Each structure stands twice: as C-alpha cells, then as structure tokens.
Amino acid sequence: xxxxxxxxxxxxxxxxxxxxxxxxxxxxxxxxxxxxxxxxxxxxxxxxxxxxxxxxxxxxxxxxxxxxxxxxxxxxxxxxxxxxxxxxxxxxxxxxxxxxxxxxxxxxxxxxxxxxxxxxxxxxxxxxxxxxxxxxxxxxxxxxxxxxxxxxxxxxxxxxxxxxxxxxxxxxxxxxxxxxxxxxxxxxxxxxxxxxxxxxxxxxxxxxxxxxxxxxxxxxxxxxxxxxxxxxxxxxxxxxxxxxxxxxxxxxxxxxxxxxxxxxxxxxxxxxxxxxxxxxxxxxxxxxxxxxxxxxxxxxxxxxxxxxxxxxxxxxxxxxxxxxxxxxxxxxxxxxxxxxxxxxxxxxxxxxxxxxxx
Amino acid sequence: xxxxxxxxxxxxxxxxxxxxxxxxxxxxxxxxxxxxxxxxxxxxxxxxxxxxxxxxxxxxxxxxxxxxxxxxxxxxxxxxxxxxxxxxxxxxxxxxxxxxxxxxxxxxxxxxxxxxxxxxxxxxxxxxxxxxxxxxxxxxxxxxxxxxxxxxxxxxxxxxxxxxxxxxxxxxxxxxxxxxxxxxxxxxxxxxxxxxxxxxxxxxxxxxxxxxxxxxxxxxxxxxxxxxxxxxxxxxxxxxxxxxxxxxxxxxxxxxxxxxxxxxxxxxxxxxxxxxxxxxxxxxxxxxxxxxxxxxxxxxxxxxxxxxxxxxxxxxxxxxxxxxxxxxxxxxxxxxxxxxxxxxxxxxxxxxxxxxxxxxxxxxxxxxxxxxxxxxxxxxxxxxxxxxxxxxx
Numbered sequence: 234x235x236x237x238x239x240x241x242x243x244x245x246x247x248x249x250x251x252x253x254x255x256x257x258x259x260x261x262x263x264x265x266x267x268x269x270x271x272x273x274x275x276x277x278x279x280x281x282x283x284x285x286x287x288x289x290x291x292x293x294x295x296x297x298x299x300x301x302x303x304x305x306x307x308x309x310x311x312x313x314x315x316x317x318x319x320x321x322x323x324x325x326x327x328x329x330x331x332x333x334x335x336x337x338x339x340x341x342x343x344x345x346x347x348x349x350x351x352x353x354x355x356x357x358x359x360x361x362x363x364x365x366x367x368x369x370x371x372x373x374x375x376x377x378x379x380x381x382x383x384x385x386x387x388x389x390x391x392x393x394x395x396x397x398x399x400x401x402x403x404x405x406x407x408x409x410x411x412x413x414x415x416x417x418x419x420x421x422x423x424x425x426x427x428x429x430x431x432x433x434x435x436x437x438x439x440x441x442x443x444x445x446x447x448x449x450x451x452x453x454x455x456x457x458x459x460x461x462x463x464x465x466x467x468x469x470x471x472x473x474x475x476x477x478x479x480x481x482x483x484x485x486x487x488x489x490x491x492x493x494x495x496x497x498x499x500x501x502x503x504x505x506x507x508x509x510x511x512x513x514x515x516x517x518x519x520x521x522x523x524x525x526x527x528x529x530x531x532x533x534x535x536x537x538x539x540x541x542x543x544x545x546x547x548x549x550x551x552x553x554x555x556x557x558x559x560x561x562x563x564x565x566x567x568x569x570x571x572x573x574x575x576x577x578x579x580x581x582x583x584x585x586x587x588x589x590x591x
Numbered sequence: 592x593x594x595x596x597x598x599x600x601x602x603x604x605x606x607x608x609x610x611x612x613x614x615x616x617x618x619x620x621x622x623x624x625x626x627x628x629x630x631x632x633x634x635x636x637x638x639x640x641x642x643x644x645x646x647x648x649x650x651x652x653x654x655x656x657x658x659x660x661x662x663x664x665x666x667x668x669x670x671x672x673x674x675x676x677x678x679x680x681x682x683x684x685x686x687x688x689x690x691x692x693x694x695x696x697x698x699x700x701x702x703x704x705x706x707x708x709x710x711x712x713x714x715x716x717x718x719x720x721x722x723x724x725x726x727x728x729x730x731x732x733x734x735x736x737x738x739x740x741x742x743x744x745x746x747x748x749x750x751x752x753x754x755x756x757x758x759x760x761x762x763x764x765x766x767x768x769x770x771x772x773x774x775x776x777x778x779x780x781x782x783x784x785x786x787x788x789x790x791x792x793x794x795x796x797x798x799x800x801x802x803x804x805x806x807x808x809x810x811x812x813x814x815x816x817x818x819x820x821x822x823x824x825x826x827x828x829x830x831x832x833x834x835x836x837x838x839x840x841x842x843x844x845x846x847x848x849x850x851x852x853x854x855x856x857x858x859x860x861x862x863x864x865x866x867x868x869x870x871x872x873x874x875x876x877x878x879x880x881x882x883x884x885x886x887x888x889x890x891x892x893x894x895x896x897x898x899x900x901x902x903x904x905x906x907x908x909x910x911x912x913x914x915x916x917x918x919x920x921x922x923x924x925x926x927x928x929x930x931x932x933x934x935x936x937x938x939x940x941x942x943x944x945x946x947x948x949x950x951x952x953x954x955x956x957x958x959x960x961x962x963x964x965x966x967x968x969x970x971x972x973x974x975x976x977x978x979x980x981x982x983x984x
Contacts, residue, residue, distance in 0.1 A: 338719040342692040344720075359604075400955040400956075401957075466772070467776055467780065468779035469776060482722065483723075483770070488758060
C-alpha cells in the first residue's frame, strides 16, 4: 500500500493548515499585533521550499530509514530514527495540548473534569498503530472535510471582520517580526512529517513543484483565516485562544438560524484530531521500520507514546501556559533544527545518488 | 490457548474502551447536573460602595400545558467585590450553578456607568463560556430594577428588551445596538470609546394594558393581576449612551441616534418625521473617512433613498401612489438629516468621545500623523458633514 501524490497534495493544502488554528493566532497577536501575517508568510514560504526539497528526495523511492541504513549502516540509521522520533514526540506536545483546550472550551459550556480528554489517547493509540501508508486514505476523507470547514468558517467570519485592522503594516517593526517568527516555529514542521513519508509514495514528474504549490495554497488558506481572525477581534485577539471556533459566532444570521457554524467547526475539529496524532504516528512508523518492522512493535510503541503524551499533558495540566511558553519561546530552536536543517542535509547527502533512481 | 493469547490484547483494548465510555456516560465525567444549573438569560450590573451587585435573570419553565407554557424569569442578586465574587454569592445563596452560556444581554445600571465599566465587563470577556456576542445596554436607574420589572409585552424583561434590540429594530435606525466584542474592541483601541443603547422604563398606562390583554398578546403569568395596579412596564431604547475611557460621556438623542445609524449604513425601511411628514428610508450608505493631508479632518457622509410615507393633511390618490419627493423636499430632508448629523458630531466633540473612531482611523492611515495628532481635542478637528436624501423615482 502506498500514498498517492494526490493524497500528499491533499495533506499539504487541506490538513496542514488545520493544525495552526488554535493557539497560534492568539500567540502571534500577542507578539506582533496587527503584523501577525508577516511571520506566518515567512514560515509558509520556507516550508514550501522545504516541501519541495523533501518531495525531491522522494525521487529515490526509498524510505528515510533505508536511505540512512544504506549510507551509514544499521546502528547509525537507528540512532537517527530515534532522534527524529524524539523530535516528533516533542513536536506533538503543542498540538495535543491545543486539542485539549479546544475540547474544553468549545465542546463544553462549563469547565469539565479533566478526564474528558482521556478518550483522545485511546483513539491516538489506535490510529498511531496503523501503518503510515494508511494516512493516504485518511487524507482523502479529511482534506475535503477540513477545507469545507475552513471555507464555512471564513464565510461566516467575513461579514464581521474589519480587515482595516491589519493596517498599518510593519507597525511591530523588525523586533516584532522576529519574535513572531520565533513563536510560530512550533507550528511549522510539515517538512519533518513529510520526511517520514518519503519512499511510501511513487514519485511522478512535477510532484515536488506541485507539492510546493499545494503547500503555498495551504499557507494562503491559513493567511486568509488569520486575517479574518484579526479582523474580527482587533485589539482583543490575544484572549481568543481557540481562535477558529470563536471567529464565526458573530454572523448576523445566527440570531435566526442558531450556531450553524458549529457544523464547520466540528468538521475542522474532526480533522484536527487526526492531525494532532500525526506526529506520534510518524514517530511510531519511523521507529518500527528502523527496528525491523516487527509485528508487535507498532502497537507497543503506539500505546507507550500515547501513555507518555497522556502523562505529559496531565502533568502540566495546571501549568499549560508555562509549558506552551517553554516550547514556543525557550525550546523553539529545536524546530528549525529538525524541520529546516535535517531535510536540507538529507537532500544534500541522498539527493545526488541518481544511479539508484528507480 | 495460542489463539486466545493472540486475541487477548484486542479484547483488553475493547474492555478498556468500554470502561472509559461507561465512565463518560454514567456521570458525564462530573459535568454539572441540569437540576442544579441556573440558565441566565440576562445579567444586570450595579455598583455598590463595596463593589458590585450582579442581578441574574434566570429562566424558569412556566408549565407544560399549552396555555401556561413558555419561559418566565426569576431575578436573583449577588453581591461581591467583583463580578466573579457576585456569581459565587449567587451560588452560595441558591445552590444553582449560574450558567452564562445563554446570557444574551448585559445591562449596566446608572451607577455602574459613572466609572470605568470594564472593571465589571472584563469578567465576561475573560470567561471562555460566555459568548462575546451578548448585547450590552445601559439603563436609567439600577439594572436590578430594570430586570426585575414586569414587562407588558413579554414573559420576562430580558425577552422584551431582546425584541427592542432585534435586527429589525436596528435597521429601523431607532436603536444602535452593540455587543461585548464590539464594545471591547472600541475600548481597547486608540479611540478608547464605545456606545450602547440607553434604556428607559415607562409605566404602561391602564387603558393600553387592557387593550393589550384583550388583543391576546403575550402576557406573563402575573400580567392579569399587576395589570390592575398598573405596574407593568414598557421600555424605550431610542437614546444611545456614549462611553469614553469606559465611562458614560454623553447621551445621544433619538435624532442623533438616527444620524449615527445612517452614518453606519444600517438603516433599511426605517422612518423619520419632520414638519408633519414621515419618510421611509429604503436604502442607506454611510461612511466616516479621515483625511490626512496637512491637518487631519473627518468627513461624515450618508446617502439615502427616501419615500414619503405619511402626511398630516389628506393627499390626492396620485400623490399617495407615487410617494415621490419634490426637489425642494429632497433638499429640505437632506438639510434636516445633515443637521442631525452635525448635532451628533457636536455631541461627540463636546464630550471628546471618539466613538466614530477618528483616532483609530488616523493611526491606520499614518502612524506618524497619529503620533502628532492623537491628543488633539475632537472639537478642533475640521468636520465635513453631508447627508444626502434622494427620492425614490
């Protein structure tokens, strides 16, 4: 079973933006105010270039573990896989925390007991044990759902958004821009996720360019939603944490129709649940392959990692803001290391061996 | 045995899922019981020497049969140093957990608006379970009195006030509604200003009450009894309260409120009367622009298509059929509406209340000019005010 190029494009255009709609908008509004689009634009451009590089590496039609094993031996490949898996687990922390915040504040009308989020880890343990190529079918279903959800939210928000609030551009200055880029690092690791999938999709001519364009399209969707978000909440954007679920609630027709925007919010939230589990699933897939594809390994690792995430999330339950700040402000440098440096290095080292092209 | 062991992990997994699902559905993971929950329809904030009084109008089902069905309200007040403290007091007094997710109206009493209202409103803004789309209103007297009053037209005062703030009412140009989100945005931007409808309560006259009862309009349970002593109330929100730095700065008259609605481009099928003639506004566009050439200036413009809809004297069938305005009438209506808009700007300038967001527009247009002009009083800002009325032909 393989992932098709279409499914890769679906992921980049429809699923990838979904993971950036909960805490990122409010955090960016706090660091760079009305200039929140600029750091995201910078990240989108960088990610699109990286996606191009990673998909170009896909020409080898061999998985990352195979490439590493052939080049540096079994042990080195296992060490590299462990390091990348550790990064993916680290990167999964913020999406899982976001998912928890979303459930707590959108699906309940009073503060629920914190056990309510536990079923997510049962779901994650199941989904992460599935082989990586099954992601393709998931994306076929989730991408149209997520895109419809985002389109609905954008449509309902547009009427109450004051896009003039984004002016004057550059008010935050270079300092604000850099701080924004730093803050947003924790949400842009799509290239690292794709790195785990190389060799699991057949390379066709133009896939790298098409993937990069889809990544740009996904970035465009994200920028549009961010602009609408800031337009709906200028000045008070900082306190609107589950951003996407709040911005569509001011549509004039709601007084008659009720909160019909919840259809779209639920569609996006559904896609988000799978997106939150994706880094852990990639980590499990990577390690399973690195350690010989043993049958029990994937379920065992999946349960172990889900239990680890559950412990981490409940351990920081009363320190959520501090934990998110630590990841996004203190440890932010880990993200470019694995998302920018590793894919570029991989392309540099493995991308030139044309003699092994299939 | 081997087969059993092979299937054991899956079975344990299913068992675990069942336990979690059972825990979830058995107790809702500890969610609040509906029997102990008070659904708050509206909340009123009054200031006391110690802090605040929060009056919550709580929805109570009236009955299940067709004649007594509907919702009535019970008003309960909680005192405290801040709003959160007031809600705790409410809980302590009643044992009901106040649920504010359906709270669509916040009323601020006369005393509350004399000081910065955001020390009370910030609770509603920071609580993630209260919708930012809830409407705000200021009122004459105390908010507790207003919410506890008996409406002549609906089961509860909150529902009656909700009708006053409907979309249709807003489009009539008679009332300028605002939500918590809009008020907070105005408060936290460069203009630090906002507005909300100002509610006055009037006693319903006995004759009118009897007519209302006879016509079978929605009456609350006690309507028949209190109708005898004339205690039922009707409400008016044609005035608009202006806020600067969170404090009440001025009140807009009904004419100024209409002009404000026209500038916002809100009016559709709204009527106004001048010199014994009534006109209906069938199309409206409005804008507030800030010029930034040498000296910043403000341009208020509203355009509307109007039609004659009522006269004091009897009109011919031809005139009734057309409802057109002559050129002189157009000029006269334009002049009247321009005067309303000028009075609106004068009130704004006299109170230095920037609810038309002059300073915000200035900053968006040019941060440098904003730096220079942000402290200039509005009374010294040149204003070009035009309202143009055109007859529907």
